[in-house]
Amino acid sequence: MLKLENLSVAVNDRPILHDVNLHIKPGEVHVLFGPNGTGKSTLISAIMGFARYTVTGGKIYFKGQDITKSSVDERARLGIGVMIQRPPTLRGLTVREMVQICGKKQVDVDELADKINMVEFLERGVNEGFSGGEIKRSELLQLMAQQPDLVMLDEPESGVDIENIALVGKSANYILERGMRKNGQTVKKYRTDRKKSGLIITHTGHILQYIPADTAHVMYQGTLACSGNPQEMLSCIQKKGYEECVNCAL
Amino acid sequence: MASEQNIKNKAHAALTKKAALGADIDLTAFADNATEKNYVSDPAKFSSEQKKQLESIGVEVAGGERAGTYMQLDHSIVHCSASNKGLEILSTDDALKKYDGLPSYWWQAVEPDADKYTARAALHQEHGYFIHAFEGAKIDYPVQACLYIGQEDIVQDVHNIIIVEEGAELHVITGCATDPQVKKGMHIGISEFYVKKGGKLTFTMIHRWGEEVAVRPRTGVIVEENGLYISNYICMQPAKNLQMYPTTKLVGPGAVSRINSILVAPTGSHMDVGGRAILDAPGTKAEIVARTISTGGIVINRGHLLGQSPETKAHLECHGLLLSDEGVIHAVPELEARTSNAELSHEAAVGKIAPEEIEYLMARGLNEEDAIATIVRGFLNVNIEGLPDALKREIDSVIQEFSLNRQ
Ligand SMILES: Nc1ncnc2c1ncn2[C@@H]1O[C@H](COP(=O)(O)OP(=O)(O)O)[C@@H](O)[C@H]1O
Ligand SMILES: [Mg+2]
Numbered sequence: 285m286l287k288l289e290n291l292s293v294a295v296n297d298r299p300i301l302h303d304v305n306l307h308i309k310p311g312e313v314h315v316l317f318g319p320n321g322t323g324k325s326t327l328i329s330a331i332m333g334f335a336r337y338t339v340t341g342g343k344i345y346f347k348g349q350d351i352t353k354s355s356v357d358e359r360a361r362l363g364i365g366v367m368i369q370r371p372p373t374l375r376g377l378t379v380r381e382m383v384q385i386c387g388k389k390q391v392d393v394d395e396l397a398d399k400i401n402m403v404e405f406l407e408r409g410v411n412e413g414f415s416g417g418e419i420k421r422s423e424l425l426q427l428m429a430q431q432p433d434l435v436m437l438d439e440p441e442s443g444v445d446i447e448n449i450a451l452v453g454k455s456a457n458y459i460l461e462r463g464m465r466k467n468g469q470t471v472k473k474y475r476t477d478r479k480k481s482g483l484i485i486t487h488t489g490h491i492l493q494y495i496p497a498d499t500a501h502v503m504y505q506g507t508l509a510c511s512g513n514p515q516e517m518l519s520c521i522q523k524k525g526y527e528e529c530v531n532c533a534l
Numbered sequence: 535m536a537s538e539q540n541i542k543n544k545a546h547a548a549l550t551k552k553a554a555l556g557a558d559i560d561l562t563a564f565a566d567n568a569t570e571k572n573y574v575s576d577p578a579k580f581s582s583e584q585k586k587q588l589e590s591i592g593v594e595v596a597g598g599e600r601a602g603t604y605m606q607l608d609h610s611i612v613h614c615s616a617s618n619k620g621l622e623i624l625s626t627d628d629a630l631k632k633y634d635g636l637p638s639y640w641w642q643a644v645e646p647d648a649d650k651y652t653a654r655a656a657l658h659q660e661h662g663y664f665i666h667a668f669e670g671a672k673i674d675y676p677v678q679a680c681l682y683i684g685q686e687d688i689v690q691d692v693h694n695i696i697i698v699e700e701g702a703e704l705h706v707i708t709g710c711a712t713d714p715q716v717k718k719g720m721h722i723g724i725s726e727f728y729v730k731k732g733g734k735l736t737f738t739m740i741h742r743w744g745e746e747v748a749v750r751p752r753t754g755v756i757v758e759e760n761g762l763y764i765s766n767y768i769c770m771q772p773a774k775n776l777q778m779y780p781t782t783k784l785v786g787p788g789a790v791s792r793i794n795s796i797l798v799a800p801t802g803s804h805m806d807v808g809g810r811a812i813l814d815a816p817g818t819k820a821e822i823v824a825r826t827i828s829t830g831g832i833v834i835n836r837g838h839l840l841g842q843s844p845e846t847k848a849h850l851e852c853h854g855l856l857l858s859d860e861g862v863i864h865a866v867p868e869l870e871a872r873t874s875n876a877e878l879s880h881e882a883a884v885g886k887i888a889p890e891e892i893e894y895l896m897a898r899g900l901n902e903e904d905a906i907a908t909i910v911r912g913f914l915n916v917n918i919e920g921l922p923d924a925l926k927r928e929i930d931s932v933i934q935e936f937s938l939n940r941q
Contacts, residue, residue, distance in 0.1 A: 375912055
């Protein structure tokens with residue numbers, strides 16, 4: 285689904301990411317751990333193609349196609365969807381209109397909004413006066429309509445209160461089509477039928493309770509330092525901290 | 535009360551008095567030899583080109599869903615009728631005759647010697663409308679008024695009066711335009727509005743001027759106890775030289791005014807548009823909201839809140855969007871408190887569209903042009919009460935034009 289080859293990225297001429305290699309196959313969900321300021325958000329932004337993030341080396345492939353130089357909207361239409369950490373406010377554009385914009389096909393905005401407890405926000409300006417948690421729910425609602433094949437979530441749990449974390453997790457699973465196994469479906473079939481992929485940044489790991497991830501990576505000082513089983517890595521980081529965790533793997 | 539002679543004397547003394555704001559217009563530069571136009575009993579008889587122009591400024595030519603119509607072409611009244619019993623529509627000349635010179639209203643909210651334009655109107659005035667909602671009358675449909683310049687090189691001086699009596703409710707839509715052929719001309723419009731105790735006036739004004747037309751509206755509004763005045767001003771077409779600074783005075787306790795404007799200044803436009811709200815009684819509230827866009831023209835957007843009575847509250851909001859490197863938007867918000875418990879605030883932001891906003895929409899699949907058009911549409915989407923459908927379509931088409939003409 286997504287393949288990064290030796291990707292290096294600079295922001296305002298300052299190198300942030302160095303030679304990042306990553307391969308996310310269809311149906312896989314990867315998580316990205318890492319301390320603050322290490323370049324996790326930069327990675328997602330570069331994959332989406334935001335102009336501030338200059339690719340200084342390497343390639344981005346999506347569904348086999350080189351998208352390193354594609355525009356943001358081309359990438360979106362190819363099937364990449366993103367929830368950034370701090371989306372801007374769009375004055376005068378309602379959440380309802382935004383969700384309709386996201387929808388590839390006609391979507392039932394009210395029905396989707398109901399799933400994520402956003403019905404009351406539909407007529408409000410996008411992110412206008414929203415709390416941290418409301419922003420996350422609004423982003424997820426947009427992604428539910430957008431139905432991307434690769435979903436990138438930047439710290440989906442941050443600013444979300446305890447009651448709503450499960451809701452965020454459930455909605456992310458909905459977008460990733462990771463619902464319940466259908467009656468009579470074998471575990472194997474359930475796994476191979478999944479096509480949607482995810483790249484989820486989490487600082488705390490809380491969201492892993494709700495979203496089953498296949499692989500985890502630790503980003504450290506702009507490189508992917510190590511990869512492995514999400515739960516094992518999380519407990520290693522929690523016990524020893526990033527520095528030691530990264531060192532042991534290196 | 536100012537006698538007629540008194541008004542004339544004052545005006546004479548101010549005939550060369552430059553306005554406080556805006557370029558000085560040479561009034562002798564206009565030939566101003568308008569011919570008398572015939573009364574049109576059925577406005578549907580206008581030419582199709584004129585009808586189109588009228589519709590673009592919110593006029594329902596067939597008069598549907600309108601409680602009355604006043605139409606003035608150059609210096610002539612071409613239509614004047616009311617279809618609601620709670621309502622009276624006259625030319626101001628007829629109203630002056632009928633009401634003995636309207637001593638409580640004539641030049642009571644605007645000074646005849648404010649500047650050379652008010653002075654000229656006091657001496658040369660050619661009609662204008664008098665719209666009067668009787669006590670307690672809730673006028674269901676809007677009254678439409680249209681001031682149209684159809685002949686090259688004239689100066690149209692009108693004097694309008696709106697009176698909303700106690701407890702009455704009225705919506706007036708005024709469209710001002712020039713004939714598509716007319717390039718040069720001048721419009722001076724004196725408007726004095728009076729909202730009595732508990733009355734409500736919504737005043738929507740749409741301007742669509744020829745590119746070389748100079749425009750100097752002079753408006754004063756007086757709102758009494760618990761009265762409500764809502765003003766919506768829309769100008770989205772080039773105006774070479776437009777300057778106005780309507781003043782709303784809230785004189786009765788609990789009076790409220792809300793003033794919205796939408797200005798779009800294409801290349802070649804110079805719009806100096808502002809507004810002042812004077813909170814002159816306890817518990818009065820005012821709000822001024824402006825959305826300005828420059829696609830190459832110059833916009834000066836002024837706003838002044840003057841709190842001079844206790845427990846008053848007012849907010850000023852001007853947001854400007856610069857869509858071209860050639861354009862200028864100059865926001866001048868002013869707050870003036872003359873009593874310790876006036877609560878005045880303002881919010882002003884002028885700039886280009888943030889690239890993050892464009893990219894946010896692009897990440898949801900819109901191309902760059904559609905993303906910009908969407909942001910502009912949202913930007914202009916101030917909630918305007920009672921906007922006619924034709925006008926909503928007009929706003930949409932202007933937004934569409936931006937996205938097409940963007941370099
Ligand atoms: N838009 C930006 N402008 C300037 N610096 C940025 C920008 N985005 C990221 N950076 C810098 O790049 C580095 C990595 O940031 P980021 O990717 O946000 O880290 P993380 O998401 O891992 O916390 C930081 O030093 C940050 O200050
Ligand atoms: Mg981050």
